[in-house]
Amino acid sequence: MLELPDKQDNPWAVLSISNSWKTLPPMLWSAQAPEFSPVEDLIDISPMALRLLQLDVQQLRTHVEGVSTLKNLHAGNILLPGMSPLAQKYAGHRHGIFNDRIGDGRSLLLGEVATPLGRMEMYLKGGGRTPYALRGDGYLGLRSAIKEYLVSHALYGIGIPTSLPLSLCNHERKIFRNQLEKSATVISLSPSHARVGHFEWLAARGSAAGMKALIAHLGGCYGEGGDMSVEQFFKHSVQR
Template sequence: MPPACPIHDRPREGAAITADELPFSNSFAELPPAFYTRLMPTPLPAPYFIAASADAAALVGLDAQTLAQDDFLALFTGNRVAPRSQPLSAVYSGHQFGVWAGQLGDGRAILLGELPGPQGPMELQLKGAGLTPYSRMGDGRAVLRSSIREFLCSEAMAALGIPTTRALTITGSHQRVMRESVETAAVVTRMAPSFVRFGSFEHWHYRNKQDELRLLADHVIQHWYPELAGAANPYKAFLAEVTRRTAVMIAHWQAVGFMHGVMNTDNMSILGLTLDYGPFGFMEAFDAQHICNHTDQGGRYSYANQVPVGHWNCYALGNALLPLIGTPEDAEEALDVYRPAFGARLDELLHAKLGLFDTREDDGALFDATFGLLQANHADFTLFFRRLGELRLEGGPDGDAPLRDLFIDRAAFDAWAARYRARLRAEHSVDERRRAAMHRTNPKYVLRNYLAQNAIEQAQNGDYAEVRKLLAILERPFDEQPEHDTYAALPPDWAAHLEVSCSS
């Protein structure tokens, strides 16, 4: 991992850093020019500040309040470039909806470089900063609607403890952008230790460029997996670790009811981070076959399919790395970590969600019965697990009412609750201890589509207060926040008609 900036690159003690003083470096630019195109962002007219994440800013040693200042506003809209920045857009390829799509690349994203931070360097990337050589038929811009969704969800997922890229700030402009209708432009500054994807490796494999494939693998191992460099077969070890991280990430998605919507291999992070927030969604009325992406007519990326598709994507990566790994048997062995890694983490998460402190042989059957009950009644996913923490060991229908009322089939719920209570008694569960633990793992607040839509509509009318308010709520998803109870309620009827798609 590159060292933090030297002392002489740091701002003076007590002095406020300016945008021009940011100590950018760019380890990705160490690769040959075939991996990227150097270019400048395309300015937007009259940019304005919308919001910034204090938690994300702290990861690169910045104060979120300064990000609204003119110099940072210009920098993070693409209207100016810091002296030490080396802007570039990366090339990659990928499978989209299971079909090889050929060359893709950063069609509207420009990497400014990386900044040092207390947890290591973070790359900063402008999404929506203008045309690049990889824009294909696109205009290189992002719209306010999708940018608000990405900004809020990136930070909401981080607060939920789910591996994710981060969002530093969001800015806007009244420049018109055409999608299904005329919208306005916005730019999200997003952050990650690296934005290298599965498709970055597929690009060189399908072009039969083994030298470039090896260069990229060595670069990623050197900077982000240095502990693997000494392995007997570092490329096999690399595939195994990426596969493990991917499985763990998807276990977290399933446990919180998150659906990515576009799990193409060009949207899969080599670090096991949730990457590229497009038509995502959080499960409401539970349906394992739910499709959050209106574009996904075949349901490839439904909630239930996320698990096998994640494995399929790892196989695509393994195929790309095969020339380096050596034999199909070695690649298969590396990929075999997926199912046990996913199963172990999901089992751990489900025990926590149900407030079970020990493990019993028939717990799997209880988990299956729980999701069967949710499926049969289409109960709200987030509310069920949150209210489950309030269930008392010695209770009944009256005391269970807030939870029981989520189910159409009350008798089926009562039978399940009796079984669940029997399991709790078997480990001598204590109500208050269990409640506190469950409320630390089952969020009260998630980014429901209708909440995002409310914030978007207000922002489209020039009012950005709801974006900032929603960010503040979602940064504390496990806290009660009684003043914001309405944000944790069942969605209104009109929310059922909201649709999100790949358009942005």
Template sequence: MNLSADHSETAADLGLAWNHRFADLGPAFYTELRPTPLPAPHWVGTSPDVARLIGLDPSWLGRDEALQAFTGNTLLAGSRPLASVYSGHQFGVWAGQLGDGRAILLGETANGHEIQLKGAGRTPYSRMGDGRAVLRSSIREFLCSEAMHGLGIPTSRALCITGSPAPVRREEIETAAVVTRVAPSFVRFGHFEHFAANGQEAPLQALADYVIDRYYPECRGTTEFSGNAYAALLQAVSERTARLMAQWQAVGFCHGVMNTDNMSILGLTIDYGPFQFMDAFVPGHVCNHSDTQGRYAYNRQPNVAYWNLFCLAQALLPLIGDEELAKAALESYKAVFPQEFMARMRAKLGLTAEHEQDATLIDGILLLLAKNGVDYTIFWRRLSHAVGNGDFEPVRDLFADRAAWDAWLLSYSELQRHYGRSEAANLMLKTNPKFVLRNHLGEQAIRAAKLGDFSELQTLQRLLERPFDEHPGHDAYAAFPPDWASSIEISCSS
């Protein structure tokens, strides 16, 4: 069934040209279906930058035709909506078949970006769910997608949010919303696990060939692994995932639900649910109230990523054909993650070259931050300014153990003598953001939006799109969190 043809007379033409390469894989990979309409939709937030990215004239973001289309009430001309099937491990346990339970893929734009509607209604993969998203979680995903992009961290993007007065039951009755999210691909580790678990080698190979040819063509010409393109794919994904984990850890980001079905085959941050940027630095911090065992604590994320890659390796093993090759491909993660993490931490300290003391210095400051419960983002930003102006007292004020800080600063200052102060400070100010999406900032935007006031969302969006800039007059958004912030609970329904 070609929905774009069947319903062309009712489709909204926003000037987008489409490809449907994922749909061309065949019906074993998805179910075609239309989004379920929502009543009385309204705009909540938009990103002109993402509109330009996908080849959409930003002036459409405000028109009723686009509002109806991105709510799922009208088809976009040329789109071919579908929900894909995948499986996966959730909290370390095999969950069997999953799939796009509330996301509907419209297709791929001619310039290579897939567009999904999240919250567009029930699909065959919704299980017991309603297929909807609520305003609260949609605002969090919209803002964090754009915040991560502003930080330079690979991520899905968010084009817009539309809202509706339609009621949705979570812990309480909330209102519905739809996020239009954008990525080069939404293929997950779980897509491969699905076909491997069901012994379906033909679609497993078709999917792997699609991913290689579309996103990793260099794997075809590899001289490693005896020319095995599937082993090369596993290595490439392992390395991208390692770099992503290094970026998460360096900025203090907790994902919250690192299930294999939430892991991008392209090494992107996807599926923003109970995420958090840490306030006080607590290595064992668990941001997801549903994660009662602490599986996805901040300091466990790198190891969980490797565990997930091992699951991907098992799924690809029928194609790789050699367990030793698969193990060798995974080894790259163990090399790339520490290298990338150290490089990012050196940049946070303004160090442009490697020294023997680096690891000791980095371990030392992370231990001090943890022991003193220091605010992670504020520390790094203050340190960046202190290196530039020579005044370290505002940094010292963050520590209860002043003597330990003074001792660390002495070691740091000795190493800093190898660098120009302004050069180091400039690097640090471009590496250590002033603004991150703290939970309480998101909560303030959500509370205002529930009352129909989207100005707070717009202000946050503007700050987070350029998080390294000073943004005079907005220091309150970079201040310590209020006491009530610690009472915010985010869960798998967030």
């Protein structure tokens, strides 16, 4: 992978990044690097997302090194200092049937960024196969990526809590989704990307220790402390 240029030459280097998900039991994640895939175009960078990261919108959109770094991050050709990518493991229901073999099949948690407003997880979608991809190829079609990018911004804009896309790229690789089309990647931000399926996975495995660790982690994500009981966390989640 490429090395990140000096801080004075790159606005991304000022971010403080870690990955506390790796402190959770290994049954909840697998380390996984993104697959290299050359970027054709950086389609958009979200001003709203940049403001969440306390980055100057105008500076970054016109900063040659900054734009190049973001494209390389989408391409799987660079990681920012502190990033330690992983795929999350969870369970869920597909077509009404419980499935405990699933997880992030084409998404990776790159790391979490410390901001004055709280931590923000940075997720890369479409970066290739993971251990939980099953029969999927791990890629994301451009049409689906554009829909996700626009709808997520619309939901966020009207006050419905959701992940907020940071940037969207299309790639040189072509994939087949009912027709041949360009592949794409989306990087998104959220205080947490935890799913109901994480709890379903731990419950299916009978892991009380894992459940306690996950609840403590999520309490920290949302600034609520890590000493809530399972019952308190459930009631609080319903209220939210």
